[in-house]
Amino acid sequence: MWQNQGGAYANRVKNAVILRKNASLLTATTGEFMHYADYKTILSPKNGMNLYRGCTHGCIYCDSRSVCYQIKHGFEDIEVKRGADRILEAQLRARRSPCMIATGSMCDPYIPLEEELELTRRCLEVIERCGFGLSILTKSARILRDIDLLCAINERAKCVAMMTLTTFDEALCRVLEPGVSTTEERVSALIELGNAGIPTVVWISPILPFINDTQENLLGLLDRCALAGVRGIICFGFGTTMREGSREYFYAKLDEFFPGMKERYIRSFGSAYSCESPASARLTEIFRAECEKRGLEHRQTRVFDYIRAFETNWAQLTMFD
Numbered sequence: 052m053w054q055n056q057g058g059a060y061a062n063r064v065k066n067a068v069i070l071r072k073n074a075s076l077l078t079a080t081t082g083e084f085m086h087y088a089d090y091k092t093i094l095s096p097k098n099g100m101n102l103y104r105g106c107t108h109g110c111i112y113c114d115s116r117s118v119c120y121q122i123k124h125g126f127e128d129i130e131v132k133r134g135a136d137r138i139l140e141a142q143l144r145a146r147r148s149p150c151m152i153a154t155g156s157m158c159d160p161y162i163p164l165e166e167e168l169e170l171t172r173r174c175l176e177v178i179e180r181c182g183f184g185l186s187i188l189t190k191s192a193r194i195l196r197d198i199d200l201l202c203a204i205n206e207r208a209k210c211v212a213m214m215t216l217t218t219f220d221e222a223l224c225r226v227l228e229p230g231v232s233t234t235e236e237r238v239s240a241l242i243e244l245g246n247a248g249i250p251t252v253v254w255i256s257p258i259l260p261f262i263n264d265t266q267e268n269l270l271g272l273l274d275r276c277a278l279a280g281v282r283g284i285i286c287f288g289f290g291t292t293m294r295e296g297s298r299e300y301f302y303a304k305l306d307e308f309f310p311g312m313k314e315r316y317i318r319s320f321g322s323a324y325s326c327e328s329p330a331s332a333r334l335t336e337i338f339r340a341e342c343e344k345r346g347l348e349h350r351q352t353r354v355f356d357y358i359r360a361f362e363t364n365w366a367q368l369t370m371f372d
């Protein structure tokens with residue numbers, strides 16, 4: 052039960068009352084702040100779907116914190132799109148033909164709050180019912196809760212499950228991405244998804260200069276991608292981006308965990324948006340050669356074409372085969 056906010060959807064939250072802090076609620080079970088907001092549409096013009104705004108996963112490099120995205124509330128005070136599944140269903144039913152729906156680019160669909168609200172799950176049910184396809188990106192093994200629905204979507208149309216990986220070093224992973232599944236947990240989830248017949252893709256991003264920009268790390272990640280049998284890898288290069296909002300958070304975390312590193316970043320990149328690793332050219336060559344050695348599709352256009360193409364399950368049989 053919730054205090055009086057959120058209407059019918061508040062009742063979906065189990066075992067939870069809670070305190071109010073300003074206009075937000077604090078869940079008893081996940082300890083996250085949240086509030087509802089009303090939206091007229093759920094899909095972006097390119098069929099992207101973000102059900103939450105903000106994130107509690109705490110990745111130190113998170114770009115979604117950037118002020119350009121105009122999140123007006125605390126980043127950890129999750130905005131929940133009220134009635135998102137109902138609005139999504141109306142939007143999909145109004146479409147003439149099905150297409151791929153993409154989620155996970157701006158916020159993770161499997162933050163802890165999803166265990167309570169099951170908003171992502173209800174939207175997957177809508178996508179399956181309406182016969183649309185899905186590409187879903189997360190860093191959480193919570194995705195396995197919905198493997199039945201992912202299989203159903205894939206059976207009827209197409210589903211691509213995607214995970215981001217940044218480092219094979221579990222201790223470093225806990226520092227860079229404290230709230231998400233560890234790399235090994237994500238790889239296990241990828242294997243389980245693949246065994247269920249769901250095609251998987253890995254995003255290797257970001258590669259942080261002077262932190263995870265090593266050949267050892269890259270090879271460790273590629274070995275795990277090969278082990279998981281992923282369909283493709285997306286890597287935008289070897290570096291990271293930084294903007295107002297994300298930079299301040301990142302630098303504070305560098306001071307906490309990597310003394311002297313902030314000063315090194317400032318010396319190397321100043322206030323540049325693009326922070327390329329000095330090892331970028333070498334790592335790019337290694338990436339190409341080692342992907343090819345392992346039979347991993349790494350051509351960005353091919354992988355994106357695959358993710359975005361709407362196909363029936365029958366048509367999928369011809370892709371990458």
Ligand code: SF4
Binds near residue numbers: 105107112114159190
């Ligand atoms: S999971 Fe994504 S949105 Fe959430 S903190 Fe990490 S990078 Fe940001």
